[in-house]
Amino acid sequence: MTLVLQADNDTHLQHAGRLLTLGGIVAVPTETVYGLAADATNTDAIRKVYEAKQRPQQHPAIVHIGSIEQLPDWASELPDVAYQLAEQFWPGPLTLLLKRHPRVSPLITGGSHSIAVRLPAQVQLQQLLKQHRLGVIAPSANMHQQLSPTTSAHVLEQLEGKIDAVLDGGRCQVGIESTIVDLRDIDNGIQILRPGPVTARQIGDVLKQKVHAPAEHDVAVAGNMARHYQPKAQLRWLHNPEEAKGGVILVRKVRQDWPAGQQELGATPAQYAHALYYALHQLDQQQQTTIWLEPLPEGEEWQALRNRLDRATQ
Missing domain, CATH: 3.90.870.10 (DHBP synthase)
Structure with missing residues (x-):
């Protein structure tokens, strides 16, 4: 115990x-x-x-x-x-x-x-x-x-x-x-x-x-494995909203032109980071089988989140 x-x-x-x-x-x-x-x-x-x-x-x-x-x-x-x-x-x-x-x-x-x-x-x-x-x-x-x-x-x-x-x-x-x-x-x-x-x-x-800040390197440090940070559900990047048939879509802000089932994590990197793992744990508890990810912006301030999610989708 x-x-x-x-x-x-x-x-x-x-x-x-x-x-x-x-x-x-x-x-x-x-x-x-x-x-x-x-x-x-x-x-x-x-x-x-x-x-x-x-x-x-x-x-x-x-x-x-x-x-x-x-x-x-x-x-x-x-x-x-x-x-x-x-x-x-x-x-x-x-x-x-x-x-x-x-x-x-x-x-x-x-x-x-x-x-x-x-x-x-x-x-x-x-x-x-x-x-x-x-x-x-x-x-x-x-x-x-x-x-x-x-x-x-x-x-x-x-x-x-x-x-x-x-x-x-x-x-x-x-x-x-x-x-x-x-x-x-x-x-x-x-x-x-x-x-x-x-x-x-x-x-x-x-x-x-x-x-x-290289996108890839071969130095052995914590977190530098191709597969990491993975929930039980399958995570998939959503490049075409019409692909999202079933499952939840994680977005920065709800988009009116996208399908229903969106869950908002936050518009800033700090807000999104605070919500991300917590939301994924909740969705695992709900036994979601597929979680769609709205692509994140390019730019240094979003690099850490792209890094985690790229490894989680492997």
């Missing part, structure tokens, strides 16, 4: 911290999606996370920390730009890919010499990590390649009985996974390896340099 703890209850929060320090695995809220957390210094606990998710061990995880001061515990040869970005975007949905500290287990990083680190903005999680001086791996709290959870109920749908506890912090505010930016070799440029809420333009404005 999986214990349900309330993030706004100090006793429950302390209990979640104790479970983690004792080698347990706890689903925790972040501002992006719920993560399945384990003490990143405990290799047995890390293995439990991979087993619960049925996640390949060569697929690297992100370490979540409670303060910028913890960054040197996990990464070495830290460039100044790492601190510039941390000061600007942390706590928040930006992950820095850096050189792994030699004492950090390669089990976290899929065997590579790199490590991904971020400081989440969810207040209670930040408090827990800071009080216990914990770094935790926290890949999304779902079965591998399936739909990311944005509520504790979503976690329990897939992981009830497979994990020690879930810390209920309500619905996630951002709704999609963090941006991953590569800072391992800044002399040869900086690039986005997973698009997310923080854009290449925003990072470039802080660093006063061009930041690249």
Whole structure:
């Protein structure tokens, strides 16, 4: 049985911290999606996370920390730009890919010499990590390649009985996974390896340099698999409204010239991201078999959402 703890209850929060320090695995809220957390210094606990998710061990995880001061515990040869970005975007949905500290287990990083680190903005999680001086791996709290959870109920749908506890912090505010930016070799440029809420333009404005955001790459980072973020229903891009015979159509705003059965997610990227996974979970619960997707606009601000949906439609 999986214990349900309330993030706004100090006793429950302390209990979640104790479970983690004792080698347990706890689903925790972040501002992006719920993560399945384990003490990143405990290799047995890390293995439990991979087993619960049925996640390949060569697929690297992100370490979540409670303060910028913890960054040197996990990464070495830290460039100044790492601190510039941390000061600007942390706590928040930006992950820095850096050189792994030699004492950090390669089990976290899929065997590579790199490590991904971020400081989440969810207040209670930040408090827990800071009080216990914990770094935790926290890949999304779902079965591998399936739909990311944005509520504790979503976690329990897939992981009830497979994990020690879930810390209920309500619905996630951002709704999609963090941006991953590569800072391992800044002399040869900086690039986005997973698009997310923080854009290449925003990072470039802080660093006063061009930041690249390739549509495809072969670097092993969280989320970079051809098939990912998948609901049970079949997702299909809708290029001709007449094709939508049956099923629900997810749109930014309801269109009067399109068929009935539209569900509005939001006109801005932030609104759409907040609604997307939540809506897909609801439609799975309704046992929808086909979900149609209105094509998203071109442009950097929609890149993260196109990335998630392209992988979900594979």
